Amino acid sequence: MFEFKLPDLGEGIHEGEILRWHVQPGDTIAEDAPLVDVETDKAAVTIPSPRAGRVVSVVGKPGDVVHVGQVIAVIEDAAGAPASASPAAPPPGPAAGAPEDRTTPPAAPASPASPAATPTPAPGPVPAAPATRRLARELGVPLAEVTPTGPGGRVTADDVRRFAERRAAGAAAPPPAAPPAEPGTAAPAPSEELAHAEFAAHAACTIPLLDIEPLPDFTPLGPVEREPLRSIRRKVARKMVTSSILVPHVAHMDEADVTLLEEFRHQERERRRGQPGERLTLLAFVVRAVVAALRDAPAFNASVDPLREEILYKKFYNIGIAVDSGRGLVVPVIRGADRKTIVQLAESIEDLARRGREGKLEVEDLRGGTFTITNVGPLGGTALIPIINYPETAILGMGRVQERPVVRDGQIVIRRILPLTLAFDHRVADGADAARFVNTLTRLLSDPRELLMQT
């Protein structure tokens, strides 16, 4: 029998919601054939079967949340022989009486999928002092997954902090000798990540005057349908609340005359028909312009560490594109946008948007952004005030390009106008910085030749 545990789904992801099983108990499955679709906070993933054999049992039905390291399927080896090399692990047994057992997955022996998580199999509750358990609860750390260092397999407060730290650092590797990041880049020090974990705990504290009133009973007014806030929707909700509470937002608005750019773009599209990147979107040009403007405005490609009171300027340009996935907002990231041509940018955007709509984005597509662009223009709207994609410091909202009468040299002429809003974090920059940044954008977007000089 092979007990298949939900593998590591990526940095900071501890659980996922089952979307669909590809097999039922009794089915035979080939190695690497799709086993189950799981949706995490970040993306939907199809998990392949690591073994060929007969599916004996599966755990969880669509909608259930399963944890990393939890046994989600038992597969009988095709040959009928025990497929697992691991010696018979003690069965989890009847749930022990301790309350943890209701919420934590049974402790699992080392799984090949996640070498980092090597909890000791224990028949009882994870040994840990009450204060340590409270810390784990505050930091959202599942005790059963923490590698204990105390005597008798006791989890110490330091173990919990280390786990939170490593999770924040996204390290799937064991703690000692974490490989240094690329030279020259500011590798996040563990203490910095720890600060973030502690920050999360602080945020759980009561904010003065913050008062979340219970909902009134709506049912006397009419029928009400309840839907759990889950998955992507929940992730968006958390990010937006965090951003709107923590970040003092300012919105700076302007308009770019994109008449020339649009003419140029349509000509190019015609010319490139049938070639890669033929869907040469306006967004690709905006990404190029944004990267150029960011070089002169590092505050908008930064993050604030409120605990250490530091601003982290990022020397790389990963531009997130807000995409309506059908199940909610996702923000896939164009990595190294400063090193891509406009055609390559257009290709990336097309690929990310398509996979976003199809729910096929990988977790890796969704992380590491430094600045976000949200383009609701094609759907309509003249102006919008976007909320910053925390922990970034700025977001650009694009309205709809429309032909509008404008005055040029004393004459009323019809031009194509793109409304732009830069929402920025007032902790790191001021209105004048935003004005200069947006001026650069409008200048670059109003003349394709200017933009050309930036590439």
Place this chain on the structure above:
Amino acid sequence: MVMGTPRQETEVAIVGGGPGGYVAAIRAADLGRDVVLIEERPRLGGTCLLEGCIPSKTLIHAVDVLAAAKEAARYGVTFGPPKLDLGALRDFVASVVGGLTKGVDALLRRRNVQVLRGHARFTGPHALLVEGDEQTTVEFRHAVIAAGSRPTPFPPAGDLPVWSSTDALGVPEIPPRLLVIGGGFIGLELGQVYAGLGSQVTLVESSARLLPGADPDLAEVVARRAGRTFAEILVGTRVAGLERTAAGIAVSVQREGRTERREAERVLVAVGRRPNTERLGLETLGLETDPRGRLAVGEDGRTRVPHIFAIGDVVPGPMLAHKASREAKVAAEVISRHPSAFDNRAIPAVVYTDPEIAWAGLTEQEARERNIPVKVGRFPLRALGRAWTLGRTDGLVKILAEPESGAVRGVGMVGPQASELIGEATLAIEMGATLEDILVTIHPHPTLSEALVEAAEVAAGTPVHVPPARGDA
């Protein structure tokens, strides 16, 4: 506008002023909440303070002194025959209860917790109707149900004037013969009280042994002693019926297929307690109880209606004041948005029999039933110096540990002061302590607390005061 009942608004409404309710009120108030506490009885403190732990332990103390005076003859100290002034004893119990309940009043007053007298019933998801001398509607954001429990009625008694534990604690008289129905901790404690005061006590228990909740080796020590002070102990025996007689009440009991008759001036019914969840208007909230009248709650104390919390005897788990108080703090903290949870691993249980029984965490019978592998270290008080100096060597301390790691999973004890000794054991379990942690900690000599170290030594295989096992291996 129609004149209705007076209304008032609060953040937190607490139903019940016992060790669950009043502690929840205090913690919530200290965390900045606006709190109204509703109590049906004229005094605060709940069953524990008014008609449970506190009066019973006061009586038990008095009886212990009587017993100790008698035992002192063994070491050459004799007194005249004891004289019992029942009125003075009742006054002492009343003064203890009165002093403590006034203390609760003062604690709440100092925190501006408003106390309303009356019976509370939910009339909407955010409203309680309080019916006392006058009617008030309390509108709340969060409610905590801490309504407690009451003695389970005993249908065979019909309308005969049998005593409940509450009646017995008032010591209205010392009946020449007392028949106790129920061999759980309440029946045994009160049976021993009345035996100590001079009653001929007969105890009837339907299970095969006394104290079915405690491990047999612990219960047996108490059963042996009770066997000497009680007139009769009938286990595996059912009460078939009661009838009034000239002298008092005749009880027909069935055991081993035969029906027998026992007579007593008084009958005490102590067959358990049931939660006070029937008259709370829970149906208006859409809340249902389990067949035993209890409300299901999560680790955070929330019922299925998230802004309604329940603690203490109205939720599953042992009906113990200290469990209710811990749950109370969790509920108050969760209401105040602190990341709190009832994740306790050991709820100590104490039986104030002579000698006392206490345990925390896993019991041996539970380990067996649930197939949890443990190693057990057992240490008899007969091998402990301090027990000899007290003249009380009947008893033992045992420790249950995980075989591999030595992590302490449970401790059980019977003997003098077990109620005080279990605290250390509970801390050990909560801390995830191992046998080694206990046995390297220096315990003062000569004390009873050394028994825990010795039991840990036995479990670890390194005992000093127990002769090595003569194994045939």
